[in-house]
Amino acid sequence: MAIYSIKDLENLSGIKAHTLRIWEQRYGILNPIRTETNIRTYSDEELKRVLNIALLQDKGGFKISAIANMSEAEMASHILHLSESQFDFPDQIQALTLAMMDLDEAKFQLLTKNMIQAHGFESYMLDVIYPFMRRLGTLWLSGSVGPAQEHFISHLIRQKLVASIDAQDLSLKPDAKKFLLYLPEGELHEIGLLFANYVFRARKHSVVYLGQSLPYEELLLAYEIHQPDYIFSVFTSEPNVELIDNYVAQMAKDLPNAQVLLTGYQILQPERQIPSNIHVIPDFQGLIDLANA
Numbered sequence: 001m002a003i004y005s006i007k008d009l010e011n012l013s014g015i016k017a018h019t020l021r022i023w024e025q026r027y028g029i030l031n032p033i034r035t036e037t038n039i040r041t042y043s044d045e046e047l048k049r050v051l052n053i054a055l056l057q058d059k060g061g062f063k064i065s066a067i068a069n070m071s072e073a074e075m076a077s078h079i080l081h082l083s084e085s086q087f088d089f090p091d092q093i094q095a096l097t098l099a100m101m102d103l104d105e106a107k108f109q110l111l112t113k114n115m116i117q118a119h120g121f122e123s124y125m126l127d128v129i130y131p132f133m134r135r136l137g138t139l140w141l142s143g144s145v146g147p148a149q150e151h152f153i154s155h156l157i158r159q160k161l162v163a164s165i166d167a168q169d170l171s172l173k174p175d176a177k178k179f180l181l182y183l184p185e186g187e188l189h190e191i192g193l194l195f196a197n198y199v200f201r202a203r204k205h206s207v208v209y210l211g212q213s214l215p216y217e218e219l220l221l222a223y224e225i226h227q228p229d230y231i232f233s234v235f236t237s238e239p240n241v242e243l244i245d246n247y248v249a250q251m252a253k254d255l256p257n258a259q260v261l262l263t264g265y266q267i268l269q270p271e272r273q274i275p276s277n278i279h280v281i282p283d284f285q286g287l288i289d290l291a292n293a
Helices: 006-013 017-027 044-058 064-068 072-083 089-101 105-119 121-141 147-166 191-202 216-226 244-254 284-292
Strands: 178-181 206-209 230-234 259-263 278-280
Touching (some): 006 044, 044 064, 089 105, 105 147, 121 191, 147 191, 178 216, 191 206, 191 230, 216 244, 244 259
Parallel strands (some): 178 230
């Protein structure tokens, strides 16, 4: 079980710590445990309750006095009703966080269905999933999310991406470019690469998709066989901080005529030195702009 400070609750819910303290005293909506030094700490259940309260206030129009009198079942019923309506993006992200915390696949599927129907798949990925994944990274680093929750939500997002790719028309436009997509050896975070696959195919480009954890020698071999216009990869955790500069420098040396496009946490660090023939993509909107050019 994760432990949160009141500042954590403020950061995750958007409700000011001062307001939470007032509600705690006036309505008893939270039950913190105090440390030996009298510091309030909060559990997963308190976090979920605060996230629910934020949704019920913002989208349901409920006053805190009414929410404080709701049972857990009543709160869940109102949240389900709200999830059937169209949230704006911050509230979709909030609701998705709740679905992850509760391991609630039905809620995830309903939120996703409504979002895609209203805004389309790319908006769902850009405006909801990627901000959510940034939040997930923060929760993971703080220990607020465990492996089961991270695997649960990542699997569902990956499932949506694969289904959307499978449904695409594979015909190519006359001036189609060829993109070779891969992740370096040891890199397993595939969601970004799958989304790039979707983006390129949606614009009638050709894609050679090599997936996760590709040995470097196999990348060079695939490049020689396919002669792609572009190589694209996402470096999230691999190559690690000790190896990445050498890896990127080796790419620049071995692929001097290739258009290499890189993004991801390891690449986007401000101190990273990138060779001139390696192109950094700052975000997925940049990738979409390239695909549209």
